[in-house]
Amino acid sequence: MRHLEQELDNLRQDLIKMWRLVITQVTNTGDSILTFDKDLAMQVSMREKKVDAYELKNDSNCENIIALYQPVAIDLRFVLAALKINSNLERIADFAYGISRILIANPSMILDAELITETNLRGMIEQVNKMMYQGLDAFENEKSEFAAAIFSEDYIVDEINNNAPRIIANYIQKNPDRAFECLHLMSTFRKMERIGDHCSNIAEEIFFYIDAKVLKHSPKK
Amino acid sequence: MLIIDAKNVDFYYSDFHALKNINIEVEKNKVIALIGPSGCGKSTFLRLLNRMNDLIDGTRMTGSILVEGENIYAPNVRVDELRKKVGMVFQKPNPFPKTIFENVAYGLRVNGNTDNTFIEERVIESIKSAALWDEVKDKLNKSAFALSGGQQQRLCIARALAISPKVVLMDEPASALDPISTAKIEELIYELKKDYTIVIVTHNMQQASRVSDKTGYFYLGELVEFDDTTKIFTNPKEYSTQNYITGRFG
Amino acid sequence: MKTTKKQETNTNFGSSQFIPPVAGGVSGSSSSYSSKRWSQAIAFTIFKLMSYAVVAILVLILGFIVSKGFQVISWDFLTKSPEEGMTKGGIYPAIVGTLYLVLGSSLFSFPIGIMSGIYMNEYATGNKIAAFIRIMTNNLSAVPSVVFGLFGMALFVNVMGFGDSIIAGSLTLGLLSLPLVIRTTEESLKAIDFSYREGSLALGATKLQTIWKVIMPMAFPNIITGLILSIGRVSGETAPILFTVAAYFLPKLPTSIFDQVMALPYHLYVITTSGTNIEISRGIAYGTALVLIFIVLLVNVIATILRDYFSRKVKM
Numbered sequence: 001m002r003h004l005e006q007e008l009d010n011l012r013q014d015l016i017k018m019w020r021l022v023i024t025q026v027t028n029t030g031d032s033i034l035t036f037d038k039d040l041a042m043q044v045s046m047r048e049k050k051v052d053a054y055e056l057k058n059d060s061n062c063e064n065i066i067a068l069y070q071p072v073a074i075d076l077r078f079v080l081a082a083l084k085i086n087s088n089l090e091r092i093a094d095f096a097y098g099i100s101r102i103l104i105a106n107p108s109m110i111l112d113a114e115l116i117t118e119t120n121l122r123g124m125i126e127q128v129n130k131m132m133y134q135g136l137d138a139f140e141n142e143k144s145e146f147a148a149a150i151f152s153e154d155y156i157v158d159e160i161n162n163n164a165p166r167i168i169a170n171y172i173q174k175n176p177d178r179a180f181e182c183l184h185l186m187s188t189f190r191k192m193e194r195i196g197d198h199c200s201n202i203a204e205e206i207f208f209y210i211d212a213k214v215l216k217h218s219p220k221k
Numbered sequence: 222m223l224i225i226d227a228k229n230v231d232f233y234y235s236d237f238h239a240l241k242n243i244n245i246e247v248e249k250n251k252v253i254a255l256i257g258p259s260g261c262g263k264s265t266f267l268r269l270l271n272r273m274n275d276l277i278d279g280t281r282m283t284g285s286i287l288v289e290g291e292n293i294y295a296p297n298v299r300v301d302e303l304r305k306k307v308g309m310v311f312q313k314p315n316p317f318p319k320t321i322f323e324n325v326a327y328g329l330r331v332n333g334n335t336d337n338t339f340i341e342e343r344v345i346e347s348i349k350s351a352a353l354w355d356e357v358k359d360k361l362n363k364s365a366f367a368l369s370g371g372q373q374q375r376l377c378i379a380r381a382l383a384i385s386p387k388v389v390l391m392d393e394p395a396s397a398l399d400p401i402s403t404a405k406i407e408e409l410i411y412e413l414k415k416d417y418t419i420v421i422v423t424h425n426m427q428q429a430s431r432v433s434d435k436t437g438y439f440y441l442g443e444l445v446e447f448d449d450t451t452k453i454f455t456n457p458k459e460y461s462t463q464n465y466i467t468g469r470f471g
Numbered sequence: 472m473k474t475t476k477k478q479e480t481n482t483n484f485g486s487s488q489f490i491p492p493v494a495g496g497v498s499g500s501s502s503s504y505s506s507k508r509w510s511q512a513i514a515f516t517i518f519k520l521m522s523y524a525v526v527a528i529l530v531l532i533l534g535f536i537v538s539k540g541f542q543v544i545s546w547d548f549l550t551k552s553p554e555e556g557m558t559k560g561g562i563y564p565a566i567v568g569t570l571y572l573v574l575g576s577s578l579f580s581f582p583i584g585i586m587s588g589i590y591m592n593e594y595a596t597g598n599k600i601a602a603f604i605r606i607m608t609n610n611l612s613a614v615p616s617v618v619f620g621l622f623g624m625a626l627f628v629n630v631m632g633f634g635d636s637i638i639a640g641s642l643t644l645g646l647l648s649l650p651l652v653i654r655t656t657e658e659s660l661k662a663i664d665f666s667y668r669e670g671s672l673a674l675g676a677t678k679l680q681t682i683w684k685v686i687m688p689m690a691f692p693n694i695i696t697g698l699i700l701s702i703g704r705v706s707g708e709t710a711p712i713l714f715t716v717a718a719y720f721l722p723k724l725p726t727s728i729f730d731q732v733m734a735l736p737y738h739l740y741v742i743t744t745s746g747t748n749i750e751i752s753r754g755i756a757y758g759t760a761l762v763l764i765f766i767v768l769l770v771n772v773i774a775t776i777l778r779d780y781f782s783r784k785v786k787m
Contacts, residue, residue: 304674311670318689
């Protein structure tokens with residue numbers, strides 16, 4: 001294997017490791033919120049540092065490859081995509097961390113099971129988890145068609161997120177004493193929705209890397 | 222208007238089919254880079270443009286190459302007139318054993334210019350265009366061999382510019398030079414683009430990407446891909462091109 | 472020499488440190504190294520001795536001639552004609568005759584030789600005619616000089632009717648030196664990088680302009696060397712002039728190119744083999760040899776000076 005290929009492969013491996021870690025963060029966060037598992041939330045919070053370390057490492061790897069090897073064509077697209085996927089993953093991990101912090105800061109918080117069912121929080125969490133896996137799958141197998149699914153998944157996430165405020169507002173009217181927990185729930189929805197957006201961004205980068213197509217800021221079907 | 226228009230060019234060295242159906246259109250005031258592995262035909266094609274291959278016995282060409290709309294392989298074409306229009310700079314700096322001034326004046330003199338004031342003007346102008354004036358203005362009557370390799374190469378460019386060509390062909394002009402001299406030549410190419418059309422053959426892909434507007438990739442005598450340089454270096458159409466420019470060749 | 476050896480020894484120490492400390496490995500490598508070094512030292516000593524031997528022989532010959540010939544050299548010897556059956560007097564007519572022959576043969580062989588050299592290297596590259604000329608030229612240079620003499624006599628003396636004359640001798644000597652002139656011209660031109668020709672042609676110059684203005688000035692220093700060497704050869708030849716120009720004894724100077732002349736090599740031959748009194752003439756013979764050697768030497772010195780001058784002019 002040539003030197004550049006070796007470096008690119010190292011970058012790929014590190015990015016995949018980070019990706020797996022971030023997926024674990026997201027799924028653990030989802031599980032902890034659904035089961036009010038504070039220990040799991042604590043675990044997520046503690047692993048956040050590790051994600052940050054990966055981000056720094058991947059950043060400097062990308063910088064070095066560009067400076068030392070001046071990659072072109074697919075190599076260049078790979079490095080550029082890796083650079084952006086790296087920062088998207090870091091943002092995703094941040095949101096997961098934020099959600100876990102809510103749980104840790106409010107150890108006594110209990111959400112009404114009925115409300116969770118009505119807002120379809122579980123559905124949203126499952127959808128986001130799925131998108132995370134799809135992105136990694138597409139990247140590892142260099143199949144842009146795998147990434148294409150993410151765009152439609154994101155519509156489902158958006159829809160759940162759009163319906164949530166109304167349901168939560170109704171609930172608060174009926175149960176004004178639960179308003180505090182409800183605001184936290186709303187914030188969790190917002191964060192999950194943002195994770196979904198970042199998954200879409202990652203899908204765009206995968207398209208750019210594999211097919212050299214720029215899908216940014218254009219309507220996707 | 223197209224300044225160079227090569228149509229269905231095939232070229233043979235005796236039995237060896239060196240170029241296969243090459244079609245290239247070059248617009249005015251553009252820099253065209255030709256890349257490809259050794260022996261792919263890129264230099265051969267370059268030398269067809271000023272009929273330098275005429276010097277080699279047993280070669281044969283079919284198809285047509287139009288420079289400014291005229292077929293340069295038509296029977297009535299005078300080769301020395303063509304070479305005034307299409308200048309050339311070679312891989313190794315090859316200044317003549319003459320003074321710096323006479324090196325640049327040479328092309329004018331052999332083409333029958335005797336007006337010394339005109340020659341002097343042209344020489345100074347050409348040396349300035351080749352970004353060499355400040356370095357040689359005090360030693361125009363010194364031997365060209367006293368210059369450094371990079372300066373010699375710029376002198377050769379000045380020499381080519383003196384006879385006011387329309388197209389300047391460069392055959393790996395920086396391959397024998399150090400990085401600083403190479404950078405100067407590359408800067409110069411960018412400057413010269415305003416007044417000339419430049420076709421450059423290079424082994425250095427970074428050089429091709431830095432200096433050129435369009436890039437042609439030759440492989441085994443075929444022009445595999447010819448497109449905007451940005452396209453070639455970010456998203457080449459052909460798999461073979463991508464393998465070559467990313468260094469996964471062979 | 473010494474420093475080189477020292478460096479080699481140093482590298483040996485350096486490399487032996489890399490070899491793992493297995494006893495056999497270390498001793499094996501150092502013994503093979505020392506045997507290598509010995510064979511190298513012996514070989515170079517032999518080469519050195521051989522080249523010294525060549526110089527020694529040359530010094531011996533020159534010393535012999537100089538010591539024997541020096542005493543007869545005088546102003547009179549150089550400026551007077553031979554007297555009393557070539558046992559007394561000088562060798563002036565022979566010196567003049569040799570100079571005439573050198574000049575005459577050069578006038579004939581230089582233009583023809585240089586032009587054919589140019590033709591062969593610049594115009595007829597790789598074609599069959601050039602290959603044929605090249606083979607013929609090589610054959611010509613292998614022909615013994617006495618055969619040239621015979622041919623010269625047949626063609627120039629008899630058929631063309633020049634008789635025994637400067638022109639017949641010059642043409643014969645010219646023929647003799649022609650292959651050398653052609654070869655040196657061709658080789659000198661071949662040594663000029665093709666890129667200079669391309670550079671000139673690419674500027675719209677014609678082939679003739681390219682040769683005349685770029686290639687010849689660069690090749691000239693080397694061509695000069697070849698020309699001078701051919702002069703050296705011509706001035707020392709005896710056989711070709713034997714039947715075409717040389718006079719056994721001719722105390723007066725020639726008045727036209729159709730006159731016979733004396734020449735140094737032939738004069739030397741005559742007085743050592745068939746003079747009126749060989750014993751007495753021996754001193755004159757050594758003097759003649761010394762003058763001949765001196766002329767050849769002078770020609771070589773001039774050649775070197777000219778070559779340096781022209782190569783400096785090219786490089787400036």
